[in-house]
Amino acid sequence: MEEDRKARINRLKWHCRRSLLELDLAFDRFWQRHEDDLDVQGEAALERLLELQDHDLWALVIGREVTGDQQLIAIIARLQEV
Amino acid sequence: MTYTVRKFDAVIVGAGGAGLRAAIQLSEAGFKTAVLTKVFPTRSHTVAAQGGVAASLGNSEEDHWHWHMYDTVKGSDWLGDQDAIEFMCRKANEVVVELEHYGMPFDRLDNGKIYQRPFGGHMSNFGEKPVRRSCAAADRTGHAMLHAMYQRNIKVNTQFFVEWQALDLVRDAEGDVLGVTAMDMETGEIVVFHAKATIFATGGSGRIYYSSTNAFINTGDGLGMAARAGIPLEDMEFWQFHPTGVAGAGVLITEGVRGEGGILRNSAGERFMERYAPNAKDLASRDVVSRAMTTEINEGRGCGPNGDYVLLDITHLPPETIMKRLPGIHEIGIQFAGVDCLKEPLPVVPTCHYQMGGIPTNYLGQVVVPKDGNQSTPVAGFYAAGECACASVHGANRLGTNSLLDLLVFGKSAGETAVADLKASVKAHKPLPQESIDRTLARLDRLNHQKDGADVHQTRLSMQRTMQKHAGVFRFKGMLAEGVERMAEIAEQVAQTQIKDKSQVFNTARIEALELDNLIEVAKATIVSANARTESRGAHVRDDATDTPQTPDGRDDKNWLKHTLWYREGDRLDYKPVQMKPMSVETIELKKRAY
Numbered sequence: 008m009e010e011d012r013k014a015r016i017n018r019l020k021w022h023c024r025r026s027l028l029e030l031d032l033a034f035d036r037f038w039q040r041h042e043d044d045l046d047v048q049g050e051a052a053l054e055r056l057l058e059l060q061d062h063d064l065w066a067l068v069i070g071r072e073v074t075g076d077q078q079l080i081a082i083i084a085r086l087q088e089v
Numbered sequence: 090m091t092y093t094v095r096k097f098d099a100v101i102v103g104a105g106g107a108g109l110r111a112a113i114q115l116s117e118a119g120f121k122t123a124v125l126t127k128v129f130p131t132r133s134h135t136v137a138a139q140g141g142v143a144a145s146l147g148n149s150e151e152d153h154w155h156w157h158m159y160d161t162v163k164g165s166d167w168l169g170d171q172d173a174i175e176f177m178c179r180k181a182n183e184v185v186v187e188l189e190h191y192g193m194p195f196d197r198l199d200n201g202k203i204y205q206r207p208f209g210g211h212m213s214n215f216g217e218k219p220v221r222r223s224c225a226a227a228d229r230t231g232h233a234m235l236h237a238m239y240q241r242n243i244k245v246n247t248q249f250f251v252e253w254q255a256l257d258l259v260r261d262a263e264g265d266v267l268g269v270t271a272m273d274m275e276t277g278e279i280v281v282f283h284a285k286a287t288i289f290a291t292g293g294s295g296r297i298y299y300s301s302t303n304a305f306i307n308t309g310d311g312l313g314m315a316a317r318a319g320i321p322l323e324d325m326e327f328w329q330f331h332p333t334g335v336a337g338a339g340v341l342i343t344e345g346v347r348g349e350g351g352i353l354r355n356s357a358g359e360r361f362m363e364r365y366a367p368n369a370k371d372l373a374s375r376d377v378v379s380r381a382m383t384t385e386i387n388e389g390r391g392c393g394p395n396g397d398y399v400l401l402d403i404t405h406l407p408p409e410t411i412m413k414r415l416p417g418i419h420e421i422g423i424q425f426a427g428v429d430c431l432k433e434p435l436p437v438v439p440t441c442h443y444q445m446g447g448i449p450t451n452y453l454g455q456v457v458v459p460k461d462g463n464q465s466t467p468v469a470g471f472y473a474a475g476e477c478a479c480a481s482v483h484g485a486n487r488l489g490t491n492s493l494l495d496l497l498v499f500g501k502s503a504g505e506t507a508v509a510d511l512k513a514s515v516k517a518h519k520p521l522p523q524e525s526i527d528r529t530l531a532r533l534d535r536l537n538h539q540k541d542g543a544d545v546h547q548t549r550l551s552m553q554r555t556m557q558k559h560a561g562v563f564r565f566k567g568m569l570a571e572g573v574e575r576m577a578e579i580a581e582q583v584a585q586t587q588i589k590d591k592s593q594v595f596n597t598a599r600i601e602a603l604e605l606d607n608l609i610e611v612a613k614a615t616i617v618s619a620n621a622r623t624e625s626r627g628a629h630v631r632d633d634a635t636d637t638p639q640t641p642d643g644r645d646d647k648n649w650l651k652h653t654l655w656y657r658e659g660d661r662l663d664y665k666p667v668q669m670k671p672m673s674v675e676t677i678e679l680k681k682r683a684y
Contacts, residue, residue: 017596021252021597025132025304026131026134027137027304028137028339029425031305032424060232061232062232068424069421070420071416071420
């Protein structure tokens, strides 16, 4: 199980490699702070967030756009922590 | 260690603009084409390009490819090859119109034609006045371009291998390129992509610097692979810097901030640009501002605990102006500097942005090397395009909006040349050279079994800080020489990196170690080439290159009007002449570059 989680987290981490430096930095900070407390629901929400196009994703991170999706809101809030 | 072999007509490494454009050419011609990419194609760094793509369509006012060519040669500080520059500028309209047919949503004029806007350095009538030449899709030009070309590739059956890390070139005893070795990140499986044509479109390598606007994926994988296979890297001393990246992060602060009244200050709070550029002050050109900032930092007037940045102050501007005219700047300050720029100044440093050098190519997209007395002999089966390649159209300095044009024109050209070569070639693949494959396996084996080795993150950081300090935007003789020695020591550590995680599935630690193997080649090439070039030209500016009538602004055409070629083996340098003869028009003669 622990081995499975490690593989899942590694895959998510790689999917956080984006086309824009701004997002790379925001995700880097996210992993440093939240790798240990990311639960299965959080993983699923992050996976959905990572399906977005990078410009749209960045607009959500800086609050220029908003979403009504509660699970995404929770992940975005963690990405916004400075 | 085991591996499997898969055969294709062509393998393309990289799915940014250049790779996607090349793939269209090959797949449309019916060749079995594989595109290998570390990340999903539409997450390539081409997405970050906002400015537009240059083409002398003349939709808003008179324009001509010859004027565009003149601007590009001048911008390159005469280091660009004039045949390749003519080729690119003449092809611009064709590739832009093709892109439109692929579905690119260009901004339009009321009459339906593509809207064009002015951009720095692009002029009409041989440098007379600014011209509208840049074609854009809002501020998402690169993003829209990738989407249009990705969709086209799906239609023509290009086969994508997403989340694959290319490892090494496969090159036989005759020097022919026969494909690449690669790793599937999902499983750790090693595959030899055996191909008759191999095209590199791996983008830039800006992560060699501590402060870089480049995304994390820009690790110079193509350059590292080429260098390890004995291919030289051309003009690697030339890197374009942007004066205002957020210190410690690299995120770009647009020039518009100074345009709106932003002021650069040193640790004493002094508006230091008044000393360096009494008239233009903070609005002086990028290189002047970057050099002034570096001088302030080097002379002990930098800010912060390490005195390693200066401040960009907009606190005197009305908050509503900042929020309305400079959208995103407030958020960038908060996110990456921890600073509310309405109340406090932003920490900034000159930041690496674009790589002018790369794998040497001609305008056909063929990789060319000196061989048997010919300076530019094509390497059979090997092509390159985009930021990883050096055609050379940007020479010592790139003009804005010419990078997207470069990847369209030379991506297409490399694809076309590969198609022609495939049609002319014998049917069978050449046999795979075992030795070449074994080198990859040995490299992976070393990494898996290294004990008491160097930490990847720390070693990468040492490399990045050394590059920033010793070969930054403003260069000093003693610092460069010291940097060369320091980089050789760091390279020894890179050869002994160690990873704790040995797992197979998405092992990001292994990928980062392999990326560092590529970055270090680019860093060595840059610092060794910069140390040797004792003039100032374009983006390579040395403190000891003096301004004399024979060497205006330190540019020494008598001794240095030539391309650098760096070879990995022994850090050897060679040089080749600049192609001053265009394809059809007269040579654009040397003169001082002044705007």
